[in-house]
Amino acid sequence: MKPRDEHKIEQIFQATLVLVKEKGLAGITMSEIASAAKIATGTLYIYFESKEKLINDLFTRCRKTSAETYFKGYHTEQPFKDGLKIVWLNLFDFRIEHFEEAVFMDQCYHSPYITESTKELTKKLIQPLYKLVERGMEEKLLKKMDAFMLLIFIFSGLNEFVKHSFYSERKISKSSKEELFNLMWDGIKASS
Amino acid sequence: MKPRDEHKIEQIFQATLVLVKEKGLAGITMSEIASAAKIATGTLYIYFESKEKLINDLFTRCRKTSAETYFKGYHTEQPFKDGLKIVWLNLFDFRIEHFEEAVFMDQCYHSPYITESTKELTKKLIQPLYKLVERGMEEKLLKKMDAFMLLIFIFSGLNEFVKHSFYSERKISKSSKEELFNLMWDGIKASS
Amino acid sequence: MKPRDEHKIEQIFQATLVLVKEKGLAGITMSEIASAAKIATGTLYIYFESKEKLINDLFTRCRKTSAETYFKGYHTEQPFKDGLKIVWLNLFDFRIEHFEEAVFMDQCYHSPYITESTKELTKKLIQPLYKLVERGMEEKLLKKMDAFMLLIFIFSGLNEFVKHSFYSERKISKSSKEELFNLMWDGIKASS
Amino acid sequence: MKPRDEHKIEQIFQATLVLVKEKGLAGITMSEIASAAKIATGTLYIYFESKEKLINDLFTRCRKTSAETYFKGYHTEQPFKDGLKIVWLNLFDFRIEHFEEAVFMDQCYHSPYITESTKELTKKLIQPLYKLVERGMEEKLLKKMDAFMLLIFIFSGLNEFVKHSFYSERKISKSSKEELFNLMWDGIKASS
DNA sequence: TATGAATGAGTATTCATTCAT
DNA sequence: TATGAATGAATACTCATTCAT
Numbered sequence: 005m006k007p008r009d010e011h012k013i014e015q016i017f018q019a020t021l022v023l024v025k026e027k028g029l030a031g032i033t034m035s036e037i038a039s040a041a042k043i044a045t046g047t048l049y050i051y052f053e054s055k056e057k058l059i060n061d062l063f064t065r066c067r068k069t070s071a072e073t074y075f076k077g078y079h080t081e082q083p084f085k086d087g088l089k090i091v092w093l094n095l096f097d098f099r100i101e102h103f104e105e106a107v108f109m110d111q112c113y114h115s116p117y118i119t120e121s122t123k124e125l126t127k128k129l130i131q132p133l134y135k136l137v138e139r140g141m142e143e144k145l146l147k148k149m150d151a152f153m154l155l156i157f158i159f160s161g162l163n164e165f166v167k168h169s170f171y172s173e174r175k176i177s178k179s180s181k182e183e184l185f186n187l188m189w190d191g192i193k194a195s196s
Numbered sequence: 197m198k199p200r201d202e203h204k205i206e207q208i209f210q211a212t213l214v215l216v217k218e219k220g221l222a223g224i225t226m227s228e229i230a231s232a233a234k235i236a237t238g239t240l241y242i243y244f245e246s247k248e249k250l251i252n253d254l255f256t257r258c259r260k261t262s263a264e265t266y267f268k269g270y271h272t273e274q275p276f277k278d279g280l281k282i283v284w285l286n287l288f289d290f291r292i293e294h295f296e297e298a299v300f301m302d303q304c305y306h307s308p309y310i311t312e313s314t315k316e317l318t319k320k321l322i323q324p325l326y327k328l329v330e331r332g333m334e335e336k337l338l339k340k341m342d343a344f345m346l347l348i349f350i351f352s353g354l355n356e357f358v359k360h361s362f363y364s365e366r367k368i369s370k371s372s373k374e375e376l377f378n379l380m381w382d383g384i385k386a387s388s
Numbered sequence: 389m390k391p392r393d394e395h396k397i398e399q400i401f402q403a404t405l406v407l408v409k410e411k412g413l414a415g416i417t418m419s420e421i422a423s424a425a426k427i428a429t430g431t432l433y434i435y436f437e438s439k440e441k442l443i444n445d446l447f448t449r450c451r452k453t454s455a456e457t458y459f460k461g462y463h464t465e466q467p468f469k470d471g472l473k474i475v476w477l478n479l480f481d482f483r484i485e486h487f488e489e490a491v492f493m494d495q496c497y498h499s500p501y502i503t504e505s506t507k508e509l510t511k512k513l514i515q516p517l518y519k520l521v522e523r524g525m526e527e528k529l530l531k532k533m534d535a536f537m538l539l540i541f542i543f544s545g546l547n548e549f550v551k552h553s554f555y556s557e558r559k560i561s562k563s564s565k566e567e568l569f570n571l572m573w574d575g576i577k578a579s580s
Numbered sequence: 581m582k583p584r585d586e587h588k589i590e591q592i593f594q595a596t597l598v599l600v601k602e603k604g605l606a607g608i609t610m611s612e613i614a615s616a617a618k619i620a621t622g623t624l625y626i627y628f629e630s631k632e633k634l635i636n637d638l639f640t641r642c643r644k645t646s647a648e649t650y651f652k653g654y655h656t657e658q659p660f661k662d663g664l665k666i667v668w669l670n671l672f673d674f675r676i677e678h679f680e681e682a683v684f685m686d687q688c689y690h691s692p693y694i695t696e697s698t699k700e701l702t703k704k705l706i707q708p709l710y711k712l713v714e715r716g717m718e719e720k721l722l723k724k725m726d727a728f729m730l731l732i733f734i735f736s737g738l739n740e741f742v743k744h745s746f747y748s749e750r751k752i753s754k755s756s757k758e759e760l761f762n763l764m765w766d767g768i769k770a771s772s
Numbered sequence: 773t774a775t776g777a778a779t780g781a782g783t784a785t786t787c788a789t790t791c792a793t
Numbered sequence: 794t795a796t797g798a799a800t801g802a803a804t805a806c807t808c809a810t811t812c813a814t
Contacts, residue, residue, distance in 0.1 A: 006792050006798050028307035030222040034784055044800045046786080055784065107306055113363070114216065114299055116223035127364075149375055152366070153357060157379050160356035161349045168348055171305070183341055187349050191383030201773090225808055227776095236775040238811080247809065390777050390813050412690035414606040418805060428779045433806065491690055497747070498600065498683055500607035533759055536750070537741060541763050544740035545733045552732055555689075567725055571733050575767030585794090609787055611797095620796040622790080631788065 013051055015041040017062050021104035029059070029111040059117035064125060066105040071129040073098050084145050088158075089185060091136060095159060096181055099166040106167070130155075146192050154192060161188050205243055207233040209254050213296035221251075221303040251309040256317060258297040263321040265290050276337050280350075281377060283328060287351060288373055291358040298359070322347075338384050346384060353380050397435055399425040401446050405488035413443070413495040443501035448509060450489040455513040457482050468529050472542075473569060475520060479543060480565055483550040490551070514539075530576050538576060545572050589627055591617040593638050597680035605635075605687040635693040640701060642681040647705040649674050660721050664734075665761060667712060671735060672757055675742040682743070706731075722768050730768060737764050 019040035023032045034055055038045045052058035077090045099106055112118045137155050140146035146154065161184055169176050211232035215224045226247055230237040244250035269282045291298055304310045329347050332338035338346065353376055361368050403424035407416045418439055422429045436442035461474050483490055496502045521539050524530035530538065545568055553560050595616035599608045610631055614621040628634035654666050675682055688694045713731050716722035722730065737760055745752050 006796080008798065025306060028222070028303070028305075029220065030303075031308035033782085045784085046801065047799055049785065050798065053785095110302060111220070111222075111306060113220075114218070114303060115220035147379070150372070152360075152364075153372060153376060154379075156357050156360055157353045157376065160352040163356060164352035165345060165348050168344075172344070174344070180342070180345060184345060184349065187339070187346075187383040189383075190385075190387075191379040191381075193382075195382075226810080227808075230776095237809090238776065239774055241810070242773065390775080392777065409690060411692045412606070412687070413604065414687070415692035417803085429805085430780065430807075431778055434777065437806095439805065494686060495604070495606075495690060497604075498602070498687060499604035531763070534756070536744075536748075537756060537760060538763075540741050540744055541737045541760065544736040548736035548739060549729060549732050552728075556728075558728070564726070564729060568729060568733065571723070571730075571767040573767075574769075574771075575763040575765075577766075579766075610789080611787075614797095621788090622797065623795055625789070626794065 008050070012041070012043060012047070015043070016048065016051060016058070017065065020058065020062055021108050024108045024111060025104040029108075029115050029117070056117045056119075059112065059115070060119060060122050063109060063112050063118055063122055066102075066109055067126055067129055070095075070098055070102065070105065071132075075132060080139075084140050084143050085189070088136065088140065091133075092158065092162065092185060092188075093181060096162045096166070096184075099162060100176060103166065103170055106163075133159075140192075144194055147194050158188060158192060201243075204233070204235065204239075207235070208240065208243060208250070209257065212250065212254055213300050216300045216303055217296040221300075221307050221309070248309045248311075251304060251307070252311060252314050255301060255304050255310055255314055258294075258301055259318055259321050262287075262290055262294070262297065263324075267324060272331075276332050276335050277381070280328065280332065283325075284350065284354065284377060284380075285373060288354045288358070288376075291354060292368060295358065295362055298355075325351075332384075336386055339386050350380060350384060392434070396425070396427060396431070399427070400432065400435060400442070401449065404442065404446055405492050408492045408495060409488040413492075413499050413501070440501045440503075443496065443499070444503060444506050447493060447496050447502055447506055450486075450493055451510055451513055454479075454482055454486065454489065455516075459516060464523075468524050468527050469573070472520065472524065475517075476542065476546065476569060476572075477565060480546045480550070480568075483546060484560060487550065487554055490547075517543075524576075528578055531578050542572060542576060585627075588617070588619065588623075591619070592624065592627060592634070593641065596634065596638055597684050600684045600687060601680040605684075605691050605693070632693045632695075635688065635691070636695060636698050639685060639688050639694055639698055642678075642685055643702055643705050646671075646674055646678070646681065647708075651708060656715075660716050660719050661765070664712065664716065667709075668734065668738065668761060668764075669757060672738045672742070672760075675738060676752060679742065679746055682739075709735075716768075720770055723770050734764060734768060 016037065019037050020032070023036055023040055034048055035045045037058075038048045041048075048058070052061065074091055074094050076094055078087050078094075080087070082090070113123075133155055134151055137146070137151050137158070141148055141151070141154075165180075165184055166176070208229065212224070212229050215228060215232055226240055227237045229250075230240045233240075240250070244253065266283055266286050268286055270279050270286075272279070274282070305315075325347055326343055329338070329343050329350070333340055333343070333346075357372075357376055358368070400421065403421050404416070407420055407424055418432055419429045421442075422432045425432075432442070436445065458475055458478050460478055462471050462478075464471070466474070497507075517539055518535055521530070521535050521542070525532055525535070525538075549564075549568055550560070592613065596608070596613050599612060599616055610624055611621045613634075614624045617624075624634070628637065650667055650670050652670055654663050654670075656663070658666070689699075709731055710727055713722070713727050713734070717724055717727070717730075741756075741760055742752070744750075
């Protein structure tokens with residue numbers, strides 16, 4: 005008996021991400037996904053019961069994968085700024101390497117495919133980032149203010165920078181990451 | 197060649213924006229647009245020869261409208277920081293009041309509907325913002341750095357802040373605009 | 389504006405009946421129905437939202453049409469036997485002329501398309517026949533027994549006779565109707 | 581060529597009959613049959629080369645089984661009426677106990693699965709019943725008339741009575757069989 | 773113009789059948 | 794044999810677009 009090939013799920017996800025980046029959620033069909041994943045349309049339905057389920061599952065996986073990466077190399081013993089920089093760079097690199105996923109998630113947010121419960125999940129996954137920001141405020145290293153706004157400010161720059169760099173087909177240099185981090189840090193650091 | 201009833205065009209555009217915000221580009225049909233605009237499907241085709249044309253025209257209009265608004269109240273004679281703040285707040289308010297348009301444009305960017313030439317247009321329209329940033333650098337009020345990065349940094353925070361505020365259903369207070377501007381300003385201002 | 393063509397529903401029904409007689413419920417597709425009705429597949433969906441709805445609606449119509457026909461020419465003032473014969477012959481003729489409908493209804497009864505509520509309707513429509521049988525018993529012209537059984541006995545012969553005549557491609561003569569009625573009548577009449 | 585595990589064939593047949601009763605021929609799939617028979621879809625194809633073959637074989641088996649049962653306990657030496665009653669009751673009981681088979685055969689008759697040659701077979705199998713009816717006429721115990729009509733009349737009542745009893749979820753009592761037989765007998769017996 | 777019914781190519785999904793294990 | 798994953802043609806249904814009124 006031929007066992008179910010779990011690797012195929014990855015093929016399917018990858019094919020979907022690439023297609024969505026190229027043509028948007030509006031432009032992809034199940035048979036395109038199938039042929040990009042080098043399987044038959046019918047096979048797609050062995051792994052995902054519907055298009056909606058496929059999109060939802062991929063969305064969830066993207067969220068989780070990214071969340072897992074953020075804190076790689078981060079330890080609470082590190083000085084706050086060093087820790088923040090590690091997380092911030094993790095996110096930056098993740099955005100670059102997984103650009104398709106960011107595009108995909110953006111597209112999903114207003115799509116008919118994503119259920120409310122999937123959206124809920126997103127909120128849970130950013131909790132650790134909230135914690136981080138709050139630590140910074142407690143240590144008086146960050147301006148004292150609304151954590152929500154601070155959090156968004158910290159990560160918005162890299163998000164949009166990566167996005168527009170891709171659109172303008174600009175390479176992102178090592179130093180530009182440093183520069184952008186500094187811009188952001190000067191913004192959020194507590195004025196001594 | 198386009199008929200005179202501009203009011204109907206506006207109805208159609210408005211209906212499209214609302215629908216795209218609710219269900220994404222992937223989820224809307226021409227007949228939904230028509231019925232949301234309270235006209236018959238056939239009538240839609242009197243005003244727009246195809247779905248692609250409709251989306252493209254709306255995209256272009258959104259870009260233009262926003263570009264026109266940015267510099268309202270701005271004069272070169274104003275001190276740089278004041279001018280920047282005016283532009284920045286204009287953009288902020290525009291994002292809030294025209295949230296659907298931002299969603300729509302985001303969705304379009306990866307859609308099969310938007311032609312390359314439409315994308316090109318976008319680049320032209322942000323030229324004035326480049327100018328503004330360059331003025332700031334020339335006056336030594338801003339950190340000396342890549343204008344592209346600076347530009348993105350300046351406006352990314354408000355973009356994402358508005359977006360996430362909507363998603364989390366948070367009201368945006370007058371004072372939070374000030375706060376966010378200050379975060380950003382402390383980031384970009386030249387260290388004296 | 390082109391108004392909705394109610395005649396089309398009849399075309400569709402007719403096409404469906406013929407196809408079901410030829411190939412059974414299991415063998416028909418929506419596009420076959422459409423092309424037999426000389427319309428496009430899409431048009432089918434203007435009149436019926438789904439295959440299930442089409443089958444259900446047709447089922448209901450068949451039931452109603454047949455029920456309406458049964459009592460044509462019947463009056464309570466007529467002697468019972470005469471009245472019964474009129475109804476019985478009506479049913480007989482209806483079966484012959486609407487053979488496809490009988491086949492269709494038979495097939496539907498065990499199909500996934502027919503909802504419980506549609507089945508319920510059927511029961512209501514045979515009430516008048518129950519009344520008729522009860523009248524016969526009250527007038528002591530029929531054997532005194534369970535009305536359900538009597539009713540079925542009265543009409544089962546013609547049902548199966550028509551069915552098997554069609555299958556064997558036998559013509560049904562005027563006199564064979566008489567004969568069959570007599571068989572049945574001798575069975576049900578009260579022994580004097 | 582067919583493998584020896586006759587037990588599995590029986591499982592498959594039984595599963596098919598139950599499913600067809602529940603959902604009709606139109607509503608069953610090979611994988612449903614397989615899973616109801618507790619085997620894999622692939623295994624189904626070891627026993628039946630195609631769906632058509634499975635349905636046809638089952639149809640044929642049903643016909644044969646029923647035909648074999650009819651004359652159990654019947655001997656030509658018995659008085660005609662007694663013999664007829666035995667056959668009639670055999671048929672009645674068979675219908676009750678094998679209700680699914682009757683439903684299945686009804687559905688098959690108009691299906692694309694049953695071949696002409698399978699239909700032909702049916703005609704052969706009722707020959708003994710013809711013989712029986714003819715004996716009755718020769719012995720002047722039955723009305724002299726067309727054997728086809730007489731045959732149908734004799735058995736139609738029980739057919740429909742069982743069918744409608746099942747649909748209405750009525751129990752069939754021993755005495756109701758007697759009653760129905762009497763109705764029928766009074767119909768067919770030669771008037772003395 | 774305006775309407776919405778009609779069209780048919782296109783899309784998601786199913787399912788008989790095959791095949792690798 | 795037995796399994797159930799894989800296949801892809803077929804099917805139900807959708808939707809951009811056209812057309813008769």
